[in-house]
Amino acid sequence: MANDTFSATAPSFTLPAxxxxxxxxxxxxxxxxxxxxxxxxxxxxxxxxVDHALEPLLAATRDAVLGGGKRLRPLFAYWGWRSVAGPDxxxxxxxxxxxxxxxxxxxxxxxxxxxxxxATRRGRPTAHRALAAAHVGQRLRGDAERFGxxxxxxxxxxxxxxxxxxxxxxxxxxAALAGARAAxxxxxVEAIAGQFLDVLGDHVPTWSPERALRTARLKTxxxxxxxxxxxxAALAGAxxxxxxxxxxxxxxxxYGLAVGEAFQLCDDLLGLYGEPAVTGKPVxxxxxxxxxxxxxxxxxxxxxxxxxxxKLLAAExxxxxxxxxxxRETGAASTLGDMIAERVADAHGALADAPVDPGVQAAxxxxxxxxxxxxx
Numbered sequence: 380m381a382n383d384t385f386s387a388t389a390p391s392f393t394l395p396a397x398x399x400x401x402x403x404x405x406x407x408x409x410x411x412x413x414x415x416x417x418x419x420x421x422x423x424x425x426x427x428x429v430d431h432a433l434e435p436l437l438a439a440t441r442d443a444v445l446g447g448g449k450r451l452r453p454l455f456a457y458w459g460w461r462s463v464a465g466p467d468x469x470x471x472x473x474x475x476x477x478x479x480x481x482x483x484x485x486x487x488x489x490x491x492x493x494x495x496x497x498a499t500r501r502g503r504p505t506a507h508r509a510l511a512a513a514h515v516g517q518r519l520r521g522d523a524e525r526f527g528x529x530x531x532x533x534x535x536x537x538x539x540x541x542x543x544x545x546x547x548x549x550x551x552x553x554a555a556l557a558g559a560r561a562a563x564x565x566x567x568v569e570a571i572a573g574q575f576l577d578v579l580g581d582h583v584p585t586w587s588p589e590r591a592l593r594t595a596r597l598k599t600x601x602x603x604x605x606x607x608x609x610x611x612a613a614l615a616g617a618x619x620x621x622x623x624x625x626x627x628x629x630x631x632x633x634y635g636l637a638v639g640e641a642f643q644l645c646d647d648l649l650g651l652y653g654e655p656a657v658t659g660k661p662v663x664x665x666x667x668x669x670x671x672x673x674x675x676x677x678x679x680x681x682x683x684x685x686x687x688x689x690k691l692l693a694a695e696x697x698x699x700x701x702x703x704x705x706x707r708e709t710g711a712a713s714t715l716g717d718m719i720a721e722r723v724a725d726a727h728g729a730l731a732d733a734p735v736d737p738g739v740q741a742a743x744x745x746x747x748x749x750x751x752x753x754x755x
Contacts, residue, residue: 407477410470411453412445414478418545419444435513439506440534443485447501451750452480452607458746459611459631462739473614476549476559480607482542483563487570487602489535493528494578495664502659507531551614558613566606573598577668586669588678592640595671599646600639604750608635630733634726634743641722641751644715647672649755651703652712658755663699666692671718676711684709723751 423437456477457470470477491497492505499505504512511527519526546563549556576594580586608631613619622628647670655661666673673692680688684705691702706712726747730740 407454407457407470408450410474411450411478411481414474414545415444415481418475418478418541422541422544435510435517436530436533436537438513439509439530440485440537442503442509443489443506443534444482444538446503448481448484449753449755450481451603452484453477454746455604455607455635456480456611456614458739458743459608460615461611462627462735463612463615463617466736466738468615472550473611474549476546476551476556476614477611479542479546480610482538482545483567483602486535486538486542487574489531489538491574491577493531493535494574497660497664499660502656505531506534510534549614552616555614555616558617558619559610561619562606562610562613566602566610569597569601569606573601580669581667586674588671588674591669591671591674595640595643596636599643600636603635603642604638605632605635626732626734630729630735634729634733634747637722637726637729638747638750641719641726641747644671644719644722645751645753648712648715649753651699651706654754663697663702666697666699666702672706672711672715675714676706676709679709679711679714680705681709719751723747 419441423441426433426437460470460473460477461468488500489506492500493507497505498508503509507524507527507530509527510530511523514521514523514526546559547556549559551559573594573596576590577598580591580594609619609623609628612622612628612631617628623632647665649658650660650665650670651662651672653660653662673688677685677688687705688702691697691705727744730743733740735743
């Protein structure tokens with residue numbers, strides 16, 4: 380994307396596995412969905428037996444986990460696993476651990492929506508909004524929004540506990556599961572650190588492009604691509620410490636960082652130029668945040684453009700259409716597109732000399748482009 384026109388076609392994230400593979404990534408999405416559905420429905424049924432008053436909490440949790448999504452993290456973990464396990468290893472034993480990453484993702488999204496006061500996710504009410512509506516519908520006492528926020532925090536917490544439980548069902552050696560947990564713990568810690576920086580960015584007067592990228596690395600890159608790849612390799616028996624220092628581990632770290640940053644930069648573009656019917660969120664939902672797109676716009680703007688940016692962003696109801704036009708006029712959208720293209724190229728470069736099966740290499744290369752130029 381070397382110009383300021385942002386357009387993308389919704390990519391397929393179910394890419395074919397390498398030649399000779401018994402289990403194909405083409406049906407991984409369905410396998411992950413089935414694993415999640417079986418687990419979540421069994422867990423919610425058990426809790427409903429405790430007390431049917433838990434239904435609003437459990438309904439919001441079911442929606443958070445089973446309400447759609449690209450299932451990217453299990454896919455990256457799959458390729459990390461496949462690259463070490465080889466083309467003939469059956470995926471069924473590690474499916475619970477792959478699917479567990481979606482429960483971790485649901486935890487992060489639900490809490491993020493509370494912090495950002497987001498109204499929709501994937502075209503549906505966010506967990507805190509759904510629980511607030513349930514409060515009103517049941518004519519409960521007290522403040523509906525406070526009830527919704529409290530309930531959504533518990534939804535996220537439940538997803539985090541469930542992630543641990545589901546991961547533990549993987550049928551792999553204890554040493555492999557312990558190695559995977561080391562990567563899993565690191566992705567959780569980094570995501571929390573990145574989320575705090577994201578929150579902090581809403582409350583400080585200045586924010587640098589370097590810190591915006593650091594936030595993206597921590598909040599997005601690590602737990603979207605880098606650590607799922609390492610996690611998958613560990614599930615296949617790669618010793619986590621030595622793998623990280625080895626040629627494939629280093630390649631995956633470089634690749635994951637590039638892909639994760641491209642993912643977040645694409646998010647910035649989608650936040651201002653995406654189609655709500657496709658993204659499931661209204662445009663301009665992140666206008667209060669110091670995104671790389673807005674930081675670039677301010678850095679590249681003329682004095683008059685800066686004044687207009689300030690006025691638009693300070694408005695109670697910003698003119699999002701005009702803001703999008705103005706950002707294009709500064710050249711920031713084009714610059715961001717170039718940054719995404721550079722990261723996709725770097726991801727391909729990381730794979731070029733990596734000691735990995737050509738089929739895995741091709742799939743990860745295609746996945747990098749699909750993630751970076753996605754429409755949702």
